[in-house]
Amino acid sequence: xxxxxxVSDLKKTFAGGARRARSNAPLFDGLSxxxxxxxxxxxxxxxxxxxxxxxxxxxGLDRPDRGxxxxxxxxxxxxxxxxxxxxxxxxxxxVEDNIxxxxxxDGKKKGNAAHITHDLLARVGLTEHAHTYPQxxxxxxxxxxxxxxxxxxxxxxxxxxxPFSALDELTARRLRLLLQDLWLGEGxxxxxxxxxxxxxxAAFLADRIYVLSGRPATFSSIIDVDxxxxxxxxxPVLFDVxxxxxxxxx
Amino acid sequence: MTxxxxxxxxxxxxxxxxxxxxxxxxxxxxxxxxxAFFVFLALSWEGMARWLHSPLVPDIATIAREFLLIxxxxxxxxxxxxxxxxxxxGFLVALVVAFPIGxxxxxxxxxxxxxxxxxxxxxxxxxxxxxxxxxxxFGVSLASPVISVALGVLPSLVISVQHGVNSLSVEVIEMSRxxxxxxxxxLRRIWVPWLYAFMISGCRVGFSLAWKVIVxxxxxxxxxxxxxxxxxxxxxxxxxxxxxxxxxxxxxMILIERGVFRPLExxxxxxxxxxxxx
Numbered sequence: 103x104x105x106x107x108x109v110s111d112l113k114k115t116f117a118g119g120a121r122r123a124r125s126n127a128p129l130f131d132g133l134s135x136x137x138x139x140x141x142x143x144x145x146x147x148x149x150x151x152x153x154x155x156x157x158x159x160x161x162g163l164d165r166p167d168r169g170x171x172x173x174x175x176x177x178x179x180x181x182x183x184x185x186x187x188x189x190x191x192x193x194x195x196x197v198e199d200n201i202x203x204x205x206x207x208d209g210k211k212k213g214n215a216a217h218i219t220h221d222l223l224a225r226v227g228l229t230e231h232a233h234t235y236p237q238x239x240x241x242x243x244x245x246x247x248x249x250x251x252x253x254x255x256x257x258x259x260x261x262x263x264x265p266f267s268a269l270d271e272l273t274a275r276r277l278r279l280l281l282q283d284l285w286l287g288e289g290x291x292x293x294x295x296x297x298x299x300x301x302x303x304a305a306f307l308a309d310r311i312y313v314l315s316g317r318p319a320t321f322s323s324i325i326d327v328d329x330x331x332x333x334x335x336x337x338p339v340l341f342d343v344x345x346x347x348x349x350x351x352x
Numbered sequence: 353m354t355x356x357x358x359x360x361x362x363x364x365x366x367x368x369x370x371x372x373x374x375x376x377x378x379x380x381x382x383x384x385x386x387x388a389f390f391v392f393l394a395l396s397w398e399g400m401a402r403w404l405h406s407p408l409v410p411d412i413a414t415i416a417r418e419f420l421l422i423x424x425x426x427x428x429x430x431x432x433x434x435x436x437x438x439x440x441x442g443f444l445v446a447l448v449v450a451f452p453i454g455x456x457x458x459x460x461x462x463x464x465x466x467x468x469x470x471x472x473x474x475x476x477x478x479x480x481x482x483x484x485x486x487x488x489x490f491g492v493s494l495a496s497p498v499i500s501v502a503l504g505v506l507p508s509l510v511i512s513v514q515h516g517v518n519s520l521s522v523e524v525i526e527m528s529r530x531x532x533x534x535x536x537x538x539l540r541r542i543w544v545p546w547l548y549a550f551m552i553s554g555c556r557v558g559f560s561l562a563w564k565v566i567v568x569x570x571x572x573x574x575x576x577x578x579x580x581x582x583x584x585x586x587x588x589x590x591x592x593x594x595x596x597x598x599x600x601x602x603x604x605m606i607l608i609e610r611g612v613f614r615p616l617e618x619x620x621x622x623x624x625x626x627x628x629x630x
């Protein structure tokens with residue numbers, strides 16, 4: 103089941119390091135955000151405003167100084183997937199095994215790993231590369247594997263951390279459509295958070311766009327994208343949304 | 353396109369011939385330079401022997417006669433076998449000890465600081481010292497060669513493991529955490545294959561170090577093995593004997609390199625792009 107995500111009164115400060123000059127100002131202070139199960143929201147904003155940090159906090163890779171992040175079930179019972187900017191595949195496992203490996207999880211039944219993997223490989227168009235090692239694939243193909251891996255566990259929550267920013271525009275465009283297909287194809291759509299610098303991508307994929315800015319960061323604008331799905335990348339309404347985001351940012 | 357058409361329409365025997373031809377060419381490319389080296393070495397040696405005309409530099413025929421003599425009844429294999437068992441045991445002991453120390457040093461700064469003086473000590477002390485001390489302490493027993501080889505090889509293996517653990521990217525670890533991979537999956541699917549690929553070259557260096565130590569132990573405290581034989585030939589001033597035994601061991605090492613390390617390395621690196629070359 104997909105899950106609500108409730109972020110309340112979040113505070114996070116990075117001490118020292120390269121950002122010494124700004125180290126005293128927290129990245130967030132009292133930030134709250136609530137996402138309904140099955141929604142996909144986008145976080146946009148200038149570099150360093152804390153988008154990726156927010157994602158890391160939700161993913162459990164980092165801890166807040168204050169505040170909490172709640173899901174419908176406890177953290178340990180949530181099936182959470184991330185598509186990172188880089189595919190982060192295990193280069194020494196074949197494409198197929200890279201997807202199957204996520205079935206070897208803590209306290210989870212394996213499920214029909216072989217069947218699901220086979221099906222996902224077909225859906226991302228990599229069946230013929232099932233036994234290939236990732237280093238022998240193109241960047242776009244590797245990211246397809248990462249996307250398939252993210253959907254393999256039928257996640258409750260799907261975090262997308264600039265998933266297409268390392269790819270050329272044509273490949274990125276295809277993968278955005280693929281992601282939409284997979285997301286819509288899930289029995290229960292995972293609750294999604296997308297972090298991106300591409301405003302058109304945000305408009306295309308998200309139900310709602312949060313514009314983060316300032317330090318400590320606040321949501322300077324929240325833009326609803328009320329468009330039916332599946333969406334088309336060339337829908338003129340997207341350009342309108344794009345313009346509104348840019349206005350909010352500048 | 354043209355290539356594909358040729359391949360498809362070529363009759364089977366022609367295709368087979370083409371394949372065989374390519375295989376021969378690859379084999380020749382791989383072995384001719386090495387054969388050339390042997391020929392060059394033999395010719396230079398022979399030239400030197402004739403020019404110096406000294407019993408200290410025996411000619412190729414004399415060395416060959418001596419080599420055949422030690423090969424008689426498989427004697428050379430017996431002695432090399434004894435040396436290899438000792439070397440391998442010592443090497444395995446070092447490998448088993450190197451893993452926990454290397455992993456601990458990679459994961460904990462305190463552990464790294466704790467082990468660092470020991471590693472430097474190990475790197476500094478010559479194999480000769482380990483050989484002497486072990487012969488003094490353990491006498492003519494299997495413990496002497498095994499322990500001295502293990503001590504001689506350990507520091508470089510620890511460094512290898514430590515580098516291997518450190519070089520796995522944090523991003524992969526984060527991925528395994530996000531997907532909450534089971535501990536055994538992390539070990540089996542991430543650490544073991546990663547370290548396997550990383551350690552092969554470390555093991556190769558370690559094995560050659562082991563040889564340098566074992567010879568010394570056998571010279572001082574063993575009654576058989578290649579080191580003992582080298583010493584025996586030396587004490588009777590039999591230069592061709594020393595050369596023949598060295599030659600035998602060298603050939604064995606080439607066989608091990610080709611038969612064990614190369615295939616292992618190829619297997620461990622099969623997933624790397626550009627690893628298919630010899």
